[in-house]
Amino acid sequence: MNNTTPHTDPRILRTRQLIKDAVIELLQEMDIEKISVNRLAERATINRVTFYLHYRDIPDMLEKMADEMVQDIRQVMNRNPLNLNSTDEEYWKMLVKMLEHIQDHAKFYKVILTSKQSTVFRDRLLSVITEMISARLERGESDSNISTENIQKDITIWYGSSALIGTIIAWLRKDMPYTPLFLARQIALLRSQYKNENENA
Numbered sequence: 001m002n003n004t005t006p007h008t009d010p011r012i013l014r015t016r017q018l019i020k021d022a023v024i025e026l027l028q029e030m031d032i033e034k035i036s037v038n039r040l041a042e043r044a045t046i047n048r049v050t051f052y053l054h055y056r057d058i059p060d061m062l063e064k065m066a067d068e069m070v071q072d073i074r075q076v077m078n079r080n081p082l083n084l085n086s087t088d089e090e091y092w093k094m095l096v097k098m099l100e101h102i103q104d105h106a107k108f109y110k111v112i113l114t115s116k117q118s119t120v121f122r123d124r125l126l127s128v129i130t131e132m133i134s135a136r137l138e139r140g141e142s143d144s145n146i147s148t149e150n151i152q153k154d155i156t157i158w159y160g161s162s163a164l165i166g167t168i169i170a171w172l173r174k175d176m177p178y179t180p181l182f183l184a185r186q187i188a189l190l191r192s193q194y195k196n197e198n199e200n201a
Helices: 010-027 037-044 048-054 058-077 088-104 106-114 120-141 144-148 153-173 180-200
Strands: none
Touching: 010 037, 010 048, 010 058, 010 106, 037 048, 058 088, 058 120, 088 106, 088 120, 088 153, 088 180, 106 120, 106 153, 120 153, 153 180
């Protein structure tokens, strides 16, 4: 996972990757509160001074790692950005791309999204998903049940984004028993079934 510009010094990239790998390893062993700069530097095979060249402290490191995660996801999704003329099928293709990216970096996402000690990563991913759903609704693709059942737009967004991130986390916890394509299709079927039930009610 690399979202830095091509001009970034390779040594900086390597050091940040060492730190990131060390964080993931330590989070599998202990609570975030127990991770010290000393312990992290030792696991990453760097010294404390090197750590402080990149981050102010552990919370700053987590915030910046979360920023990088969001940049990675946006980069993947922006390869085929949605616009006013995008179809429903293109929306689901974008979801597949996001799930494929998460699968490709499964170790990282499984640790940071299922960690109970730090919610910064879940919060950032939830924000990305919320934006994706909001954009879809803004393009006029709101389900018919939004108008017929008088469901508020913000509640629709809260529900959709929370359900999707919950599904992704459960998928990771179960060691991804389904392919990204299959999972996206299942989510689409659930949405379609819910829509049809409301239309026929």
